[in-house]
Amino acid sequence: MDRQTFDTRAGFQAQLDECLSRATLTLAMFDPDYGWWELGGVHSDALLRTFLRQGGRLQLAAHSNAKLERDAPRFLRLLRDYSHLIECRLTNRTLHQLTDSFCVADERHVVRRFHSDHFRGEAIFDDPSSTQTPLERFQGIWTETQPGLHANVTGL
Known part of the structure; x- marks a missing residue:
C-alpha cells in the first residue's frame, strides 16, 4: 500500500494523474462539477x-x-470518440448536499478530496481494502442518477 496526502491543487492533480495512469479496467468518479479536475487538459x-x-x-x-x-472541449471530444466506454450521469436533487470528491481505479487505487471546495485529501494505491467504502458510496450515488452529458447534446 502506498498512501499520499495532499493539500494543494497541484498535489491533487499529481495524485489524480497517478491514479489515471494506473487504471486499466475501470474508473469510477464523483465530483459535484469536476471544475478542478482538469479533465479537458492535455495530460x-x-x-x-x-x-x-x-x-x-x-x-x-x-x-x-x-x-x-463550457471548459473542457478535449473531454467532449474524448466523449464523442469513446462514447461506448464512457457514461456520464447526473445526481438527483436529493443528493446535491454531497460535497466530497473521489476517483476509484480498478478497485485498487483511490484519490479523494474530503470536500470539493478544498484540496485537502489523500491518495491510496495498491490497496483494494481502501477502495471498498468509496466504491459502495459510488454505487449508492450511481443508483440515484439519470443520464447526463452526451456528445450529441453539445453538438459534437
Missing part, C-alpha cells in the same frame, strides 16, 4: 485516451456538467 486527455484505447470503462457522476461542457 489528462492523453491518460484517459490510453486507458480507453485499452478497453477501460469510465463512469462519471456529478451534480452538474456545465463546467465540463
Whole structure:
C-alpha cells in the first residue's frame, strides 16, 4: 500500500494523474462539477485516451456538467470518440448536499478530496481494502442518477 496526502491543487492533480495512469479496467468518479479536475487538459486527455484505447470503462457522476461542457472541449471530444466506454450521469436533487470528491481505479487505487471546495485529501494505491467504502458510496450515488452529458447534446 502506498498512501499520499495532499493539500494543494497541484498535489491533487499529481495524485489524480497517478491514479489515471494506473487504471486499466475501470474508473469510477464523483465530483459535484469536476471544475478542478482538469479533465479537458492535455495530460489528462492523453491518460484517459490510453486507458480507453485499452478497453477501460469510465463512469462519471456529478451534480452538474456545465463546467465540463463550457471548459473542457478535449473531454467532449474524448466523449464523442469513446462514447461506448464512457457514461456520464447526473445526481438527483436529493443528493446535491454531497460535497466530497473521489476517483476509484480498478478497485485498487483511490484519490479523494474530503470536500470539493478544498484540496485537502489523500491518495491510496495498491490497496483494494481502501477502495471498498468509496466504491459502495459510488454505487449508492450511481443508483440515484439519470443520464447526463452526451456528445450529441453539445453538438459534437
